[in-house]
Amino acid sequence: MEKAGRIQVLQSRSAFGPRHYENNKLGVAEKPNAEHEVFDYNNVNYQDFWQQTDRRYEDAAERIALRRLTKTMQGSCLEIGCGFGRLVDEYAPRCSQVLLTDCTAHLIEAARQRVDSLGLTNVECRQLDLYKLEECGRCFDNAICVRVMHHVEDVPAFFRQVNGALAPGGQFVFEYANKRNLLEIGRWLLRRPNLQPFGYQPSRRGRGVFYNFNPAYIKAELRQAGFEPEEVLAVSMFRSQALKRVFGWRLLAGLERWLQRPLAWLLPAPSVFVRARKVSRPEND
Numbered sequence: 436m437e438k439a440g441r442i443q444v445l446q447s448r449s450a451f452g453p454r455h456y457e458n459n460k461l462g463v464a465e466k467p468n469a470e471h472e473v474f475d476y477n478n479v480n481y482q483d484f485w486q487q488t489d490r491r492y493e494d495a496a497e498r499i500a501l502r503r504l505t506k507t508m509q510g511s512c513l514e515i516g517c518g519f520g521r522l523v524d525e526y527a528p529r530c531s532q533v534l535l536t537d538c539t540a541h542l543i544e545a546a547r548q549r550v551d552s553l554g555l556t557n558v559e560c561r562q563l564d565l566y567k568l569e570e571c572g573r574c575f576d577n578a579i580c581v582r583v584m585h586h587v588e589d590v591p592a593f594f595r596q597v598n599g600a601l602a603p604g605g606q607f608v609f610e611y612a613n614k615r616n617l618l619e620i621g622r623w624l625l626r627r628p629n630l631q632p633f634g635y636q637p638s639r640r641g642r643g644v645f646y647n648f649n650p651a652y653i654k655a656e657l658r659q660a661g662f663e664p665e666e667v668l669a670v671s672m673f674r675s676q677a678l679k680r681v682f683g684w685r686l687l688a689g690l691e692r693w694l695q696r697p698l699a700w701l702l703p704a705p706s707v708f709v710r711a712r713k714v715s716r717p718e719n720d
Contacts, residue, residue: 471566471588472644476539482519489676492684494521496671496691497581497610500708501525503695504608504666510576513600515565516583520546526579527555534571536563568596577606581708584611586644590637590653594660595717605713607662610670610706614638614647617703650702653709659718662711668695669704 485494505526512526517535519542527533535546535558543562550558563570565583578597587593597607619632630638630647637646654664672694673679673687698704 471592476518476542481542482545485521489679489684492679492687492691493671493674495684495688496673496695497706497708498522498525499688499692500610500668500670500695501579501581501608503668504708504710505529505577505579508577508606512577512579513568513571513575515568515578515580515597516586517546517560518542518582520549520560522579522581523550523555523558524553527553527558530557530577533558534575535560536565536568536571538562538564565593566596568600571600574602575600575605576602577608580607580609582610584609584648585646587646588644590648590656591660594656594662595720598661598713598717601713603713607711607713608708609711610708611653612645612647613702613705613707614649615702616705618705619647650707653707657709657711661713661715661717661720663714664709664711666710667699667702668708669698669702670695670706670708672698672704674705 484490501522502525508526508529510530511532512530512534514523514533514535517523517537520535523533523535523546533555535543535550537543537546540562543560547560550560561571565580565587566589578601580597584590601607614630614634614637615632619628619630622628623632630640633649635649635652637648637652639646650667657664670691672691673682678687695708
């Protein structure tokens with residue numbers, strides 16, 4: 436077991452082979468072990484991260500995107516990496532049943548408390564590793580995964596797990612960290628990059644399990660896993676403390692509402708939201 440800051444990195448056994456990744460030294464490839472590293476937030480107060488560090492703009496931007504992509508959602512839903520259940524109120528009222536999952540015990544307990552406080556009687560909470568979704572023991576009509584993909588070491592394995600957890604024609608709404616955002620491109624042009632923004636392979640940043648992705652890579656892996664992307668949104672374009680201080684989070688969230696769809700073709704934002712549909716079983720399954 437390794438520690439990355441205050442976050443524990445756990446090992447989860449993989450049945451899939453090693454993948455290639457760029458690390459934060461540009462263009463250098465590395466092969467992760469056959470075991471997955473999974474973040475465990477046992478020693479982190481994730482609620483404080485959202486409530487005490489002025490993340491109101493980011494929260495509003497993500498809610499706008501999630502509301503758009505789940506407005507026609509019906510049936511059952513699986514949320515993967517729910518944290519303390521921050522976003523459950525955005526979609527659970529439209530669902531028949533919801534299962535919130537996270538690998539961290541105290542976050543699942545916090546999610547239960549939030550579900551109770553919201554009066555949501557159709558929501559269950561369960562501690563579960565994202566690479567072991569088959570342990571749900573059932574299929575869902577929808578799956579949601581927000582603020583989790585940057586911790587996913589083996590994207591093909593994870594997408595296969597989601598495919599297996601969804602019924603035919605099921606909907607998968609998720610968010611990922613976009614390496615091709617304007618800030619990283621600017622740093623690259625100034626020759627002060629954190630990563631290679633145009634590289635195809637995922638880039639690992641920092642000491643922990645933090646990955647940024649090329650949109651083309653995500654699209655290709657989705658299709659390999661039996662999904663077809665239906666809609667994409669550029670999200671959190673104004674993620675800057677300076678902008679939040681000058682303009683305020685409400686104004687920035689208002690601009691976000693207007694720009695998420697028009698800028699989807701360019702994807703200049705640090706976060707990308709995707710809605711994809713399960714159209715088949717994974718290739719070579």
